[in-house]
Amino acid sequence: MPELPEVETVVRTLRTLVLNKKIERVSVLLPRIIRRPADVEQFKSILVGQTIHAVERRAKFIKFILDQDVLISHLRMEGRYGVYQSSEEIEKHTHVIFHFTDGTELRYRDVRQFGTMDVIPLGKEQEVEPLKKLGPEPLDEAFTPTLLSSMLQRKTTKIKPLLLNQEFMVGLGNIYVDEALFRANIHPERVANTLTNQQIEILHTSIVQTLQEAIDAGGSSIKSYVNGQGEMGMFQQVLKVYGKKGELCPSCSTEIVKIVVGGRGTHFCPSCQK
Ligand SMILES: [Zn+2]
Numbered sequence: 584m585p586e587l588p589e590v591e592t593v594v595r596t597l598r599t600l601v602l603n604k605k606i607e608r609v610s611v612l613l614p615r616i617i618r619r620p621a622d623v624e625q626f627k628s629i630l631v632g633q634t635i636h637a638v639e640r641r642a643k644f645i646k647f648i649l650d651q652d653v654l655i656s657h658l659r660m661e662g663r664y665g666v667y668q669s670s671e672e673i674e675k676h677t678h679v680i681f682h683f684t685d686g687t688e689l690r691y692r693d694v695r696q697f698g699t700m701d702v703i704p705l706g707k708e709q710e711v712e713p714l715k716k717l718g719p720e721p722l723d724e725a726f727t728p729t730l731l732s733s734m735l736q737r738k739t740t741k742i743k744p745l746l747l748n749q750e751f752m753v754g755l756g757n758i759y760v761d762e763a764l765f766r767a768n769i770h771p772e773r774v775a776n777t778l779t780n781q782q783i784e785i786l787h788t789s790i791v792q793t794l795q796e797a798i799d800a801g802g803s804s805i806k807s808y809v810n811g812q813g814e815m816g817m818f819q820q821v822l823k824v825y826g827k828k829g830e831l832c833p834s835c836s837t838e839i840v841k842i843v844v845g846g847r848g849t850h851f852c853p854s855c856q857k
Pocket residue numbers: 832833834835836837852853854855856
């Protein structure tokens with residue numbers, strides 16, 4: 584499953600590939616990818632004639648900003664986009680094709696078929712699913728240590744499941760939450776509202792830096808063909824605890840352990856994160 588840094592990399596790459604392109608027609612080869620409008624013919628006809636003015640990210644959703652509407656796409660497990668000439672052969676597992684007026688096409692492939700697309704009128708996208716209930720973006724300027732501190736007040740759950748809850752805050756998946764808690768020297772089972780102000784400040788910095796460094800690592804290898812997972816190997820370079828069970832902590836040389844917290848495999852250093 585791609586996490587925020589991977590989706591951000593996909594969004595930045597898409598920006599270089601599809602900005603200002605006008606949709607001439609849309610092919611939907613697998614209707615189940617389309618959630619809204621429920622009528623696939625309507626989905627196609629709404630998009631025809633609209634130009635992509637911006638590509639943005641909200642949580643792990645990709646937003647294509649059009650003239651009248653927003654196309655909201657989630658890659659789920661294995662969704663991926665590629666831009667092709669219309670003459671190029673259509674690969675297996677291609678489910679949706681946006682044909683542009685310049686003879687190129689944006690193709691959506693998804694082996695697992697879990698990805699989704701919603702078209703919402705521009706300006707209404709925050710008021711309805713799927714973006715409605717999402718918490719703050721960790722890389723927004725508005726996400727400050729003070730905001731995080733107020734968010735943690737009265738939260739008596741363990742910190743890791745709380746940080747994974749997208750209604751609490753978006754963008755942290757299982758990998759980067761372990762990395763951020765390691766950097767902040769916080770045990771993943773620590774009760775959220777018992778963190779000190781100093782720990783909250785360090786946690787805030789850790790979350791932002793962990794995500795930013797992963798984005799920087801991904802951003803250095805932008806290619807003309809993008810996917811949400813192909814660059815995972817590169818992101819692994821910045822990982823210090825995730826997937827490192829039995830290896831030595833880079834800070835104190837204690838063995839990294841793996842436990843289950845809130846149903847999720849969790850890696851941490853028992854010495855650094857007491
Ligand atoms: Zn350690």
